[in-house]
Amino acid sequence: MAAQDNEHAGNDPIIDEREERNPFTGEEDVTTGHGEREPFDETDEHEGVDTEEPEDIAEDLAAKRKRIEMDTEARHEAKKKRKRDLKKTQLKKQKRDYKHSLKLLNVIDKYIADEQKDEEEEEKKEEELIKIFQEQQKKWYKYRNLRRERLRAMKLLREEFIKVLEKLEDYFRGVSSDEDSEFDN
Structure with a gap:
């Protein structure tokens, strides 16, 4: 429609008359004297006036x-196309987001599984360390008990040794006192 209005713009005498005047000075354009006709020139009085028949008007x-x-x-088709394109882009975004969500879920699942595996391994290591520590404690306890028993045994032997030494000393005293008494006599 705009192209049609531009096409008819040159045929409108009122607009042509306005265009010939300089908008800043209000004077007529210099080109009017160089072979251009006035819109309502006396030689052609019906030019610029619509002289079409009613059938022509109906056809127009x-x-x-x-x-x-x-x-x-x-316009409706363009609007529908824009809506379809918008829906397509939204679907693409949703598909992309869904794929990314699935990838993220897979990564999170793998991370959780790895963490659980690491925790289980750490628990096993702790259990092994606890077992080793308990075994070492048992060994140390056995060693302490054995040492204690040895110390008791050594203490008993020492006490017996001291008793034997005392008896021996008493015996030697008794023997030496008998010998001294024999020498004295």
Whole structure:
């Protein structure tokens, strides 16, 4: 429609007359004296006036109506296409987001599984260390008990040795006192 208005713009005498005047000075354009005609020149009095027949007007109106309907239909189609394109892009985004979500879930699941595995391994290591420590404690306890028993045994032997030494000493004293008494006599 805009192209049609631009096409008819040159045929409108009122607009042509306004265009010939300089908007800043209000004077007529210099080009009017160089072979251009005035819109309502006396030589051609019906130029610029619509002299079409009613059938021609009806045809023009039908053509305009058809163009308007085609433009409206084209706008509706363009609008539908934009909606389809928007839906397609939204679907693409949703698919992309879904894929990324699945990848993220897989990564998180793998991370959780790895963490659980690491925790289980650490618990096993701790249990092994605890077992080793308990075994070492048992060995140390056995060693302490054995040492204690040895010390008791050594203490008993020492006490017996001291008793034997005392008896021996008493015996030697007794023998030496008998010998001294024999020498004295």
